[in-house]
Amino acid sequence: MAEAADFALEPPFAQKFKPSRAKEIIGNVLAARLSGQQYHADNTSSWAREIADEVKNKLKEENWSRYKFVVQVFIAEQRGEGVRLACRGFWDPSTDNYAHDMFSNESLFCVATAFGVYLY
Amino acid sequence: MEAQDPSVEEAAFVADDVSNIIKESVDAVLQNQQYSEAKVSQWTSSCLEHCIKRLTALNKPFKYVVTCIIVQKNGAGLHTAASCWWDSTTDGSRTVRWENKSMYCICTVFGLAI
Numbered sequence: 001m002a003e004a005a006d007f008a009l010e011p012p013f014a015q016k017f018k019p020s021r022a023k024e025i026i027g028n029v030l031a032a033r034l035s036g037q038q039y040h041a042d043n044t045s046s047w048a049r050e051i052a053d054e055v056k057n058k059l060k061e062e063n064w065s066r067y068k069f070v071v072q073v074f075i076a077e078q079r080g081e082g083v084r085l086a087c088r089g090f091w092d093p094s095t096d097n098y099a100h101d102m103f104s105n106e107s108l109f110c111v112a113t114a115f116g117v118y119l120y
Numbered sequence: 121m122e123a124q125d126p127s128v129e130e131a132a133f134v135a136d137d138v139s140n141i142i143k144e145s146v147d148a149v150l151q152n153q154q155y156s157e158a159k160v161s162q163w164t165s166s167c168l169e170h171c172i173k174r175l176t177a178l179n180k181p182f183k184y185v186v187t188c189i190i191v192q193k194n195g196a197g198l199h200t201a202a203s204c205w206w207d208s209t210t211d212g213s214r215t216v217r218w219e220n221k222s223m224y225c226i227c228t229v230f231g232l233a234i
Contacts, residue, residue, distance in 0.1 A: 053203045071202060072187060086188050090172050090186075091185070
């Protein structure tokens, strides 16, 4: 007999993508990786990649099965430039959500966003 | 020509179509504009709205996430990276970098198959 979970249109509440928990994860990764660091053009792109991978791996460890994740990381030098970052999703708001967090110090600032999209 | 029911069109992320959509949306909003603190939030919203409207008009069984970042040009460096946990046979993304004399705009579309 097929399991009821195979035909679920929505994850049970315990397994729903929780933006607050994702934000906590992102915040911890950013603080751990970037505290005390200075912006350098040569290694910042590898930091961005590593942070994105680390956040994605931590999201996979949470009990959020059947979710696809997209993590985007932006690291920019602090030079007083104006920046605006916006995002929009075309998804099912009952199952999908996103979280973001920011880290900044005197030489750089970093924004990381994580999107969780349910696979029916 | 093959008779094909449009609702069963192949569900794969066609990056080239999406590239054009992004380029045209950003051009329509930012062409000939100077970076302005007051207008930038309206510009990002417009770019995103244009992109989403045209992406959904493609009528594909996809969920989309679109991000847009507009940065003033003043010599600062910007690095972006993305990491995704998805089905690589059906899902994809496309990033388009656009610039003019006063600003950069980087717009990314992630398409996730249902």
